[in-house]
Amino acid sequence: MNDTFQTLPPLRRALRQLADSYGLQTETRARLVLSAGAVAHPELQSGHNITLTTAYQPGTPEQAAHLAVSLTSSSAKALLHTAGLALPAQIVSERTVTWHIAAPSPTGAGKPGNISQPLAAEQTEAEALEEELAAALARADSYAAEHRLLKHELAETNSGVLALYIQLEKRDEQLRQAHGQMLQELEDALRPHPLAVNGMELAVHYEPAGAHAPTGGDLYDWFHLPDGTVHITVVDALGHGITSTRSALNVTHAVRTLALEGHPLSTIIARTDEILMPFDRKLMATVLLARINPATGELRLANGSHPPALLIRPGGRADYLNVRGRGIGYPMAGSEAVLHTTMDPGDLLVLYTDGLTESRRDPIEGEARLVTSARHRSNSPTASIPGLIAQDMHTVVLHSDDTLALIVRMDCQEK
Template sequence: MAERTEGSWASTAHRPRLTADLGRTAAAAVLVGAAYYLGARLGLSLSLVERNVTPLWPPSGIALAAFLILGRRMWPGVALAALAVNLPISTGPVPALLTALGNTLAPLVASIVLERIGFRRQLDRLRDALAIVFLGALASMTISATIGATTLMASKGTRGLAGAWAVWWTGDAMGVLAVAPFLLCIPLFWELEPWPVARWLEAGIILVLTIVLVSWTTRTDVQLLFLVLPLLGWASWRLQLRGAAPAALTASLIATWSATRDLGPFEGKSLLEKMLTLQAFNATVALTSFFLAALVTERIGFARALMAAAADLEVRVKDRTAELEATTDRLRRETDQRQETQQQLTREEARTRREHQIAETLQRSLLPNRMPEIPGLVVAARYVPATADLHVGGDWYDVIQLRAGLIGLVIGDVAGHGLQAAAAMTQLRMAVRAYAIHDPSPVTVMSRLHELARELPMAEMVTLLYVLYDPDTGTVRIANAGHPPALLIDDGSTQYLDGGLAPPLGVLAHWDYAEATHRLPPGATLLLYTDGLVEKRTLSIQDGLDRLLAEAQGSEWADLDALCDHLLSTLAETGKVADDIALIALRPLALAGTPLSLDVPAEARMLFQVRHALRRWLRESGVNARDAGEIAIACGEACSNVVRHAYGASPGDMHVEARLVDGSVELTVRDEGQWRRPADRGGGLGLTLIHGLSDSVDIDSDPEGTTIYMRRHVAVGDEK
C-alpha cells in the first residue's frame, strides 16, 4: 500500500512538469502553423498554374526548418496549417486533405533523412550544403509534388500532369533552398560570436544593394539577373550563412514576384520559358550562396584547427625542451656537488639570491607601473614590499577597463613568499583580466578563479577582493573571497562594505559565490588594501581595521595620492615591514556643472572611453538624449580622424574639451600632429558627417597641430 502511495505522489509531482512541456510544445506548434500559413499566402500570390501551383513555395522551407530546429513534434501545426491553406482553393475536403498530407510528409521525410546522415543545421560544412540541396530539396520534395499534382489533376479533371508536377516540385524545392537556410541561420545570431557594428553595417549594405540590383534587373528587358551573383559571393565570403541566406532569399522573392507579374526578362514569355529562366536563376542563387558560405565556413574551421594544433605542438616542444634543460641542469648540479661541495654551496647561495631577484622583478613587472587615465575617475595605488630577507610576497592589484565603460578593481594576496607566490600571483592576475573581459560579473569571475585556484600547485591559500564599478549607475558590485573588506569614505564618514563574503579561493571543493551592491557617489572614495596594512605582530587584525576606520574618518584629502601616503605613514610599521602592503583607491568625479577636459593617447582603443565620458557629461548636464547621441557621433568622427591622420605611426596625444554655453555645446578636438593631405589619406565622409551633425564647424591647422571647433544648440532639461 505504501509503495502505491509513493508512486501516486511521484506521478502527481511530475504532472505540472508534463503539463508545462505540453503547453510549450503546443505554443510552438501554433507559432509554426501561423508562420506556415502566412508563408503559404505569400506563395499562393506567386502562383503560375491554377491557384495553388507556384514556382516558390515558402512553407516547405518553413516546415523543414521547424522540424530541424524544434523537432518533428511540430508536425500537427504544419499539417493543420497546410489543411487550412488548401481547403479554400481545393474542389473539396478530400483533395485538400491529400494535398496537406503531401505538404506535411515531404519536409518531415527530409528532416528524418538529414538527421540520419548527420546533417548540421549550422551549414558550416560543404557536405551539409550538398545534403540540403540534393536530399532536403530535390529528392524529398518529389513526395509533395507527386501527391499534390496528382490530386490537382484528378480533382479538376484537367490535363498537364507533367507541367503541374514540374512547377509544383520546383516550387517546393526552391522554397526549401531559399527559405530553410534563412530560418536556420536565425539561431546562429545568438549561438555564434556576435557581430560588431561594422559587420552589421556591411550586412545591411549587401542586403540593400541586392534589393536595388535585383529590382532594377527585373525592370529591364536585358538579361542582367546574373549581376547579383557577385553580391551574393561577397555576402557568402564575408558573412557566411548569416549574410548569404537573407540576401539569397531576397533575390529569389523579387525575381519570383517579377515572373508572376510578367516584368523585365519575363515579359511576353511562355510558362515554360518563365519557369526555366526563374528556376535557373533561383537555383544559381541558392547554390552559389550556400555552397560558397559552407565552403568558407569549413575552411575557417580548418584554419582554426590548424592554428590550434600548431600552438599545441609549440607548447609541447617548449615543455619537452624545458624538461630536458631541467634534467641536464639537475645532473650537472649533482655532479658538481660530489666534486666540489664548497662551490656548490656558493652556487646555491647565488641561485637563491637570483631566485629572489627574479621573483621581485616578476612581481614589480606585473604591477601596473602607472594608473590608467580614465575620464571622470581618479585612481591611486601604492605597493610596499616586505623588507625581511628574501621575502617576496604575493600581494597584487590591478585596474581593468571593460566594455560599456565598466571598471574592474581587484586586489589579492597569495599567502607565502618567494617565487612560487609570485608565480601564482602572475597566473591569478592574468586570469582575472581574461575572465573579467569575457564576463565582468563578480560572481562569474570569482567562481572561475575558485576553480583555477584549486588547480594551481599551491600549499597556501589565496584571498581576493573583486569590485565592478559602473559609472553610469554609480554603483559597485563586490565579491570577497576571504579578503579584508573594502572601505568607503564619503563626506568625512567611513564604513566597511559588507556582503558578498566567501572563504578564500580554492579552500573548499565548491562554493556558491554571491555579490553585494553599494552606491559610490561622486566625490566618495573606495579603498582596497591587503592585510599588511592592518595586521601587525602586536596588533590583531580587528584592532587594525578599527585604526584604519578611525584614521580614514578623520582625514579629508582632495588628493588620492596624498591620502594613500598618509595611511601608509600612519598605519605601516616603521623599519622592517614583515608583510607586503598593497593599496588602491578609486574616486568618481562629478562631471555636471563644469567643462569636460580629456587628455588621452591618440589611439583607437581610447575612442570608446572618450565617447563614453562625453555621453556621461552630456547626460549629467541634462542635454536631450538625441542631441547627446549626435554630438557623441560628431566627436567620435573628429577623434577618429586624429587617430588616423594626425601622427601616422608615431605616438601622440589628443585633447577633447566640451562646455555648455548659452544652450549650446561647444566641443574642441585638438592634436599636435600634422594631418596627411586629403588626397593621401582618403575617406572624407567623417568631416561631412561632422558638418551635418553640428551647427557650425571650424578647422584650424598650423605647424603646431590641428584643432576642430564644433558648436551645436541643444535641448537642456525639459526643453524640447
C-alpha cells in the same frame, strides 16, 4: 766524566767547562747550569753529595749526536724535582735526574777520556756569568725584535683583513641592492600601469615585508571592460617571495580572462579556483573583486576570504562593505553573493590586503585604526592617500607582512 761535589760553585764551574768542551751554545750552557743548580741545591744544603756523570752518544744517520748529563744524590731517600726548570730534564729515579742535550762532536779538551780539567778560577766564573748574561740579553733583544716584527706584521694583516672585510661588505651590499633592484623591476613589470578613467581617480601603494625582497603575494589588477565599467582585482597569495608572486599572478590572469570573456562577477572566484587548482594544489589566495561604473557610481563587490573594502563618505561616515565568501584553494571557493551599492562624488573606496590592518596582530583594532586614518587622509591628493594611510598604520609593526593599499575616489579634483 764522573765527579762528586759537596757545594754548588764547583758543580757550576764543572758544568760550564763541560758545556764549553762539547761546544754547547752559551744560552744552552746557562740553562743547564741554572737547571742543575736548582736540582742540586736542596740536596747540597741537606749535607748530601751530588755526583755529576756525563755520557756522549755520537751521531748516526738516523739520530743526531747528544750529550747525557746526570746528577745523582748520595741520599738514599732523595727526591729530586724537575718542575719549572729552564732546561727540561728526565727523572731516571728518585735519586737521579738526566738532561739529554743535542751536541756537536767533542774537540780538544772535550774528547772522551780527557774531560776532567782543573776548575775555573773566580775570574773565569765571573766572565762566564757575564757571557751567559750577555747571551740571555741578546736572546731577549732578539725576542723583543721578533715580537715587534710580529706585531707589525699582525697589524698589517689585521689592516688587510679589515680592508678586505669592508670591501666584501660593500660588495655584498652592492649585490643585495642589485638583487633588490632586479626584483623591484620584476615586481613593477607585473603590476599594471596607472589607469586613466573619466570621473574617477585611482592610486595604489605597495610595500614589501623585506627591503631586499620586494616581490610578494600581494598583487592587484585593473582594466576597462567592454561596457565601460572598471574591474579591479586585489589578491593576497599565501607566502612571500617569488613563489607567492607567481601564485598571485596566476590568479589575476585567470580573473582577467574570465572577466573579459563576460563571466558574471558572482562566479569568477569559483571559476578561477576550478581552473587553477588542478595545476597547483598548494595554491591559497584571498581575492576581492570590484566593478565600478564611472558614469553612475554603481559599485559591485565579490569576496573570497579577503578583508572587506572600506567606503568613506564626504561627511566622515565609514562603512565596511562585507561580503561572505571563500578564497582560492579554500573548500567551496567562491563569493556567496555580490554586494551592490553606489559611490557618490567625493566618496573614497579603500581596498587593501591584511598586511595593512594586521601589523599589530589585532584585526579589529587594525580596522578601527584604518577608519581613523582614511578619514584623516581623505582630503589629501588622491595619489598620496595610499602611502599616507600605510604610514599611519605602520607606526608600530609587530608582524611584518607585504602591504597593498588601493584607493578609488569619485569625481574629486586633487588639491
